[in-house]
Amino acid sequence: MIKVLVIFLVLIAGFFLGPLIQSNQGSAVFVVANYKISMSFNSFVILLLLALFIIYLFDRLFKKILNSKRFFGNWFKLNSSQKANKLIEQAQFMLLEGNYQQAAKLFMKSAKAASNTTLSYLLAAQAHIDNDQLIEANQMLEKAAKTCQDNEKFVFQLVQVRLQIKNREYTSAQTTIERLLNENPRNAEVLRLADQLYYEMGNYQAVIDLLPTMYKIKTYSDSQLDQFKQSAYIARIKQLSVDKDPLALIKWWKEQPKAILNNLSYQKAMANYLQQLGQTTEAEKLLASVTKIENQERT
Template identity: 70%
Template sequence: MFRILIIFLVLVGGFFLGPLLQGHQGSAIFVVANYRISMSFNSFVILLTFGLLCLYIIYWLFKKIFNSKTALGNWLRSKSPRKAIKRIEQAQFSLLEGDYQQASKLFMKSAKGANNITLSYLLAAQAQIDNDQLIPANQSLEQAAKTCQPKEKFAFQLVQIRLQIKNHEYDAAKVVIENLLNEKPRNPEVLRLADQIYYEMGDYQAVIDLMPSMYKAKAYSESQLEQFKQAAYIGRIKQLSTDEDPLALIKWWRSQPKVILNNLAYQKAMANYLKQLGQTAEAEKLLVTIDKIESKQKD
């Protein structure tokens, strides 16, 4: 904009100084409704420049008013905070009714007059994610990013991670979630998303390491946590059974706490995979322990 102004001033200066230096200012004649108006060319250039300056000032003032968050600014932009609030309420009802498509449309429309544009776009993105509309969700997220404030960044990142999970972009999601785990290690939603990402990536050891925090934060019910824990441990046992080092599974097993070592389900899984690895001696030891535990349970 500044460069355009300089070019304009140079051109005007050329028109103005050229005739003046030649000693002849020239003339400009206008005929308007049978009226003849004549003036020197320099006077015409001065009036033209002044007129353009006035137009620019008027444009600048209207732009300021148009972009302001005042009642007049909202009216000029056909934005109404009341309409936005109504649309958000309707969108929330649509969400409760399971109409995610309608909810996302209303959230998008509410952004035009909403007090918090970022929130409207994030809600639209979340509704679109829930409805598997991944391309529109990405577009809504891009819109939210334009107005996102530092205090809104956490909510933005959570929606971003959910979209990345839906898109199977687990590596990108892992980078974001691990930063959040450092910032908010006890946040239940962060822990739930981290658990989902690690499980999808087959990183069972990371899921196991996450378990103590998930129990403390009560990220899921006790029964669900027990199921997830068992799935993670058995998945890790199976994973280590395919390791190039045949002793990797035994080393890992011996490093586990007593609670895990005494768990019947894990013992059975270990015995099964140890047999497959040809570690029959270790497998037999576990089978003896399993028989003792089962006989005690029968008594």
């Protein structure tokens, strides 16, 4: 730093001393609105340095006012912060009213003065996603990415996955979801998004594998989870039957826990698809089990 300062001083000295030694200070001529202004080169350099110094002083003074904890600085910050908070409050009411487009505009407007810029952009992105304005949502995510801190990345990725699922960018969404499942395997929102993604991808086995944790965490009510469970298992049975490999379907079935093997709905679905695959013997065994259980329930 000292070396740079010395070089800078030497250059300035050269500008002044050179012309003085040569007894010729040179000249600088300016023509402004038909007015001709002429001065020595040394005078021009002095005025230029003086102007830069004044600009520097104004810059320092302006920053000091804005950063001051008193008077104008405090008033300016407080005023801006209050306006941002008011906009955020209005946007939240808009969300509750279902006016997603206006909510997104208010969140975006509040971003510059808000205490957390990333949060405002993420809320705007989420409002656009809820309103199916996916291009605008992506623009807000790009803005949020520029200001996102390490402790905000988790929320950023959740919003990102929601957008990717809406856009049917399943490969990208799966990459993000699997990383989130490794980092936060018991987070309810991660599990819900994973469940939604795997259903839309038709990866019913992945949905089945998530269900035990979803029951423990209570991601949904037990009745809802029971419905999801039944849908996933029947869809998986159908999926395996479409492969026209009865042995793969039978092997998968035998690997399931007893609670699944003794479930009437699953037994009926298995029997139906086994008959379609020509596995009448296995189908008849299941149907016999179904009849036995139904008779026990009647008595």
